[in-house]
Amino acid sequence: MSIATMPADLLYAAQRAKGFMPHEEGIALFETAVAYGSRGPICEIGSYCGKSAVYLGAGARQAGSVVFTVDHHRGSEEIQPGWAHHDPTLVDLRFGKMDSLPTFRTTIASAGLEDEVVAIVGRSERVAALWNTPLAMLFIDGGHSEDPVTKDYEGWAPHVMPGGALVFHDIYPDPARGGQAPYRVHQRALASGAFKEVRQEGSLRVLERVGPGIG
Numbered sequence: 554m555s556i557a558t559m560p561a562d563l564l565y566a567a568q569r570a571k572g573f574m575p576h577e578e579g580i581a582l583f584e585t586a587v588a589y590g591s592r593g594p595i596c597e598i599g600s601y602c603g604k605s606a607v608y609l610g611a612g613a614r615q616a617g618s619v620v621f622t623v624d625h626h627r628g629s630e631e632i633q634p635g636w637a638h639h640d641p642t643l644v645d646l647r648f649g650k651m652d653s654l655p656t657f658r659t660t661i662a663s664a665g666l667e668d669e670v671v672a673i674v675g676r677s678e679r680v681a682a683l684w685n686t687p688l689a690m691l692f693i694d695g696g697h698s699e700d701p702v703t704k705d706y707e708g709w710a711p712h713v714m715p716g717g718a719l720v721f722h723d724i725y726p727d728p729a730r731g732g733q734a735p736y737r738v739h740q741r742a743l744a745s746g747a748f749k750e751v752r753q754e755g756s757l758r759v760l761e762r763v764g765p766g767i768g
Contacts, residue, residue, distance in 0.1 A: 557587040563611040566664035571656060572604025573638070574722075579608040581754035582720065585690060586612025586620070589718045592689035593618070596712075598677050598705045599695030600624040602643075602653050603660030603670075605722075609692065610666035618689065623673045623680050626654040629696040677701070681708030688712045694722040699734045706738045710747075710767045719748055719760040731756070741768055 559567075559580065567579055574582070586595055586609050595613055600606055600622040609620045628651030631638050645652040654674060661670045673680055677695055681704075691713050693705045713719050721739045725731035739758055742748045745768025752759035 567607040570604040571602040578757040582608040583612040590616025590618030595690040603657040610669040687714040690718040692720040
């Protein structure tokens, strides 16, 4: 996999952005985007406030690609009120709902990545049902319970082109370290024979498409 250097201004933008992506895993995202992005577009499922999208957008710029980010921006289960990762500053008081879209837009605009990062606002499964473009890289980091991560995989993995990358976040083989739904779907992808694992960085897993089907 190509080794690239993330520009200092974009690195600063990524590090100061609100979100949960550890720096080392973000750099792995960036490097994966550089390595695969020249083959076609990149898609991110689950954008939150744009932290990971900055890493991806920086990689897309170097590769001459574009990142489509898919998120309804109403927040996944784990960031709702009463949960550990809830941020009350992201609640839209007019509707009593989470809304990370304004912060996401500020993050991407501040990083100067509006040409590389295109936001699609909607539910992943609704967008996937109408999507037809082969993807050079797919990053799944939306809802982390069983139903959303399964829908993200089933709806989007078929669009990863041969030789393209499928990337999962928050993969914890040890249940004591984190939720198991992403891990089970990651294992399902490997068992399908359609993907092989080519990189690990923290809880990030990079798979490459080597065969048909997703299992």
